[in-house]
Amino acid sequence: MRHTISVLVENRFGVLSRVSGLFSGRGFNIESLSVGETQEPTISRMTIVVEGDDLIVEQIKKQLNKLIDVIKVIDLTGEEFVERELILAKVNAEPGVRAEVLRIADIFRAKVVDVTPKTYTLECTGDESKVTAFLELLKPYGIQEVVRTGKVAIARGRKAAPKVEKQPPKKLPGKVVGFRE
Amino acid sequence: MRLTGAQIIVESLLREGVEVIFGFPGGVILPVYDVLYESPLKHILVRHEQAAAHAADGYARATGKVGVCLVTSGPGATNVVTGVATAYMDSIPIVVITGQVPTAMIGNDSFQEADIVGITRPCTKHNYLVKDVKDLAVTLKEAFHIASTGRPGPVLVDVPKDVILAEATYHYPDKVYIRSYNPTYNGHPGQILKAAKALVKAKRPVIYAGGGVIHSGASPELLKLAKLTHAPVTTTLMGLGCFPQDSPLSLGMLGMHGAWYTNTAVSSSDLILAVGARFDDRVTGKVEEFAPGASIIHIDIDPSAISKNVRVDIPVVGDAKNVLAKLIEALEGLPERPNLKERKEWLKQIQQWKKMYPLTYERSGTVIKPQYVVEEISRLTAGEAIITTEVGQTQMWVAQFFQFTRPRSFLSSGGLGTMGYGFPAAIGAQVAFPDRLVIDIAGDGSFQMNIQELATVVHYNLPVKVAIINNRYLGMIRQWQELFFGGRYSYSEIAGTPDFVKLAEAYGAVGLRATRPEEVVPVLKKAFSIKGPVVIDFHVDPEECVFPMVPAGASIKEMILEKPSREIKRAIRAVK
Numbered sequence: 001m002r003h004t005i006s007v008l009v010e011n012r013f014g015v016l017s018r019v020s021g022l023f024s025g026r027g028f029n030i031e032s033l034s035v036g037e038t039q040e041p042t043i044s045r046m047t048i049v050v051e052g053d054d055l056i057v058e059q060i061k062k063q064l065n066k067l068i069d070v071i072k073v074i075d076l077t078g079e080e081f082v083e084r085e086l087i088l089a090k091v092n093a094e095p096g097v098r099a100e101v102l103r104i105a106d107i108f109r110a111k112v113v114d115v116t117p118k119t120y121t122l123e124c125t126g127d128e129s130k131v132t133a134f135l136e137l138l139k140p141y142g143i144q145e146v147v148r149t150g151k152v153a154i155a156r157g158r159k160a161a162p163k164v165e166k167q168p169p170k171k172l173p174g175k176v177v178g179f180r181e
Numbered sequence: 182m183r184l185t186g187a188q189i190i191v192e193s194l195l196r197e198g199v200e201v202i203f204g205f206p207g208g209v210i211l212p213v214y215d216v217l218y219e220s221p222l223k224h225i226l227v228r229h230e231q232a233a234a235h236a237a238d239g240y241a242r243a244t245g246k247v248g249v250c251l252v253t254s255g256p257g258a259t260n261v262v263t264g265v266a267t268a269y270m271d272s273i274p275i276v277v278i279t280g281q282v283p284t285a286m287i288g289n290d291s292f293q294e295a296d297i298v299g300i301t302r303p304c305t306k307h308n309y310l311v312k313d314v315k316d317l318a319v320t321l322k323e324a325f326h327i328a329s330t331g332r333p334g335p336v337l338v339d340v341p342k343d344v345i346l347a348e349a350t351y352h353y354p355d356k357v358y359i360r361s362y363n364p365t366y367n368g369h370p371g372q373i374l375k376a377a378k379a380l381v382k383a384k385r386p387v388i389y390a391g392g393g394v395i396h397s398g399a400s401p402e403l404l405k406l407a408k409l410t411h412a413p414v415t416t417t418l419m420g421l422g423c424f425p426q427d428s429p430l431s432l433g434m435l436g437m438h439g440a441w442y443t444n445t446a447v448s449s450s451d452l453i454l455a456v457g458a459r460f461d462d463r464v465t466g467k468v469e470e471f472a473p474g475a476s477i478i479h480i481d482i483d484p485s486a487i488s489k490n491v492r493v494d495i496p497v498v499g500d501a502k503n504v505l506a507k508l509i510e511a512l513e514g515l516p517e518r519p520n521l522k523e524r525k526e527w528l529k530q531i532q533q534w535k536k537m538y539p540l541t542y543e544r545s546g547t548v549i550k551p552q553y554v555v556e557e558i559s560r561l562t563a564g565e566a567i568i569t570t571e572v573g574q575t576q577m578w579v580a581q582f583f584q585f586t587r588p589r590s591f592l593s594s595g596g597l598g599t600m601g602y603g604f605p606a607a608i609g610a611q612v613a614f615p616d617r618l619v620i621d622i623a624g625d626g627s628f629q630m631n632i633q634e635l636a637t638v639v640h641y642n643l644p645v646k647v648a649i650i651n652n653r654y655l656g657m658i659r660q661w662q663e664l665f666f667g668g669r670y671s672y673s674e675i676a677g678t679p680d681f682v683k684l685a686e687a688y689g690a691v692g693l694r695a696t697r698p699e700e701v702v703p704v705l706k707k708a709f710s711i712k713g714p715v716v717i718d719f720h721v722d723p724e725e726c727v728f729p730m731v732p733a734g735a736s737i738k739e740m741i742l743e744k745p746s747r748e749i750k751r752a753i754r755a756v757k
Contacts, residue, residue, distance in 0.1 A: 010361060018302060025303055062485035068307040068327060071361040165360045
């Protein structure tokens with residue numbers, strides 16, 4: 001089963017490799033991974049999409065929770081959530097088919113972000129089924145390159161992500177002490 | 182006051198209450214060694230960095246405190262990896278400080294550079310690369326906090342040379358707060374009550390205790406619980422010593438080399454209370470056939486240990502000591518009591534099984550049996566000694582035939598199974614307890630994996646005793662080859678083994694030898710009376726095997742009880 005896991009982590013170096021290491025160490029391929037800062041700059045959010053049987057995913061979630069730099073693990077699978085991905089696709093657009101390509105772009109509310117006499121570069125956002133359908137329709141014209149951001153996901157409804165306590169500054173009010181002579 | 186990174190490291194260790202560290206100097210870590218030169222902090226110089234990690238680990242296991250080791254960058258750091266992984270698998274709190282090349286040179290393939298943070302990421306509880314001297318003190322505080330709390334484990338702190346040399350105002354916090362790290366110590370009361378009710382209702386309960394009981398100091402609670410519920414207790418290899426083996430409720434060790442009656446009791450039970458244990462494959466055998474009729478209560482501080490290998494009916498996440506105490510309270514508060522008659526019958530049944538197939542071996546008047554050496558060491562030391570082991574046959578014979586009665590008296594690499602662990606671990610234990618008898622019961626193969634530490638014990642006059650069960654083979658390998666590979670002894674016979682007596686003498690230690698059964702006790706007595714390091718070379722029966730044995734992957738009910746005949750061996754191979 002496919003799981004979309006949202007992980008809140010400390011925004012510091014090395015965290016990504018700790019997280020990805022849990023997957024790679026078990027011979028798991030991450031289908032998609034996106035990382036970005038949250039509204040709280042000391043925290044990043046990773047959205048990980050992974051395919052695996054429930055027991056193994058359950059174990060990975062526990063292992064994720066065990067990582068010191070991981071603040072919270074939320075498995076969105078089975079909940080109501082909105083999922084989006086942004087893709088950039090460079091598509092062949094010879095003079096005879098330019099209008100058709102544009103029409104497809106229009107139907108999917110995709111934007112043309114770059115034009116050459118023989119290509120269009122299109123930007124499209126959506127959930128997986130929309131993005132896949134869009135690419136399928138463009139395929140006959142010849143897709144030269146696709147770049148995708150990886151999925152981001154957020155739970156539906158009013159429920160916000162769990163509140164995370166502010167990490168006190170590194171320099172704690174400790175005693176200033178002298179060096180032992 | 183402004184201090185250099187090197188001074189901050191040493192001062193922080195002192196503030197942390199560290200009395201001794203184990204290490205080996207090298208290029209980038211030299212400024213720290215320069216500070217150590219005039220510091221009250223004691224440093225034990227090992228002869229190979231792997232031994233520094235094992236010694237810190239042995240120190241931690243023997244004392245319950247955090248063990249510390251200090252090494253340089255590159256090869257110094259990579260040499261500790263086996264020790265770190267050993268500590269990780271057995272949840273041992275150690276802090277490893279490694280030097281690193283200067284920040285600006287990281288990633289340049291500089292001299293003695295290794296990405297040790299990357300290398301040890303999967304085998305540490307946490308690790309740090311300190312990039313700013315201002316973070317050094319608080320990082321060390323965090324390292325000790327993380328290593329010693331929750332499910333303990335090794336933490337590595339990598340300090341680049343420029344950070345070691347830079348200066349900062351020194352603040353050492355009394356406490357650290359890490360928002361993303363809050364181990365659960367108290368079990369859920371509802372779950373504990375459920376567990377108590379299940380314990381009362383069970384007809385044939387077995388308590389299965391692991392290393393977690395030792396880490397949390399829960400032995401008194403465990404004993405109380407066993408007595409209160411009249412439940413027999415089996416321990417894992419890591420749990421040896423957490424329950425007194427002279428108690429009538431003790432079942433000894435279970436699993437691959439557990440006694441037949443122990444595994445039979447586990448297989449026949451209707452309730453297993455696992456505490457601080459993790460259902461390792463060496464314990465469960467074939468998971469699908471592990472205790473098929475039992476419901477399982479699992480108490481563990483690490484949520485990821487629960488339902489990892491075996492499905493658990495009543496999980497309780499929390500510290501073993503806390504949860505067991507609450508469980509006892511809950512049991513005492515229940516209106517019902519366990520059915521005493523049923524429990525007595527269950528214990529009687531186990532006693533019968535014990536009589537049918539006790540743990541035993543064929544005694545001999547002409548050749549030294551390894552088990553006999555272990556039994557005699559056990560008898561002569563009467564529970565007072567700290568025993569370390571290497572890995573393989575000797576480790577299992579110690580687990581089977583040594584009577585452990587108190588926690589932290591058996592130090593052995595269980596999870597990783599590191600040959601070469603026992604001797605340096607004995608150094609760590611001996612440094613912690615200079616007046617106690619510390620014995621490494623070693624195989625001739627394993628001992629040679631860290632044999633260079635003879636120099637360390639002589640250097641510091643550490644009275645460690647090494648009892649080599651010398652069978653001229655890599656014994657466990659030979660045993661598997663005999664049983665499962667048709668007696669094709671591929672590279673398990675180790676020629677070229679030195680004369681251990683002469684070798685000990687060459688290092689300046691005492692060497693003793695016993696080749697006949699009647700020499701065993703006098704030689705042991707003599708060794709124990711010597712106030713310095715002694716190596717004892719016991720020439721034992723080379724063909725002796727560890728039995729009973731559950732073949733890897735088989736159900737723990739399918740035990741090989743004694744050396745099988747040729748026909749049976751052929752049958753075993755056919756099944757494989």
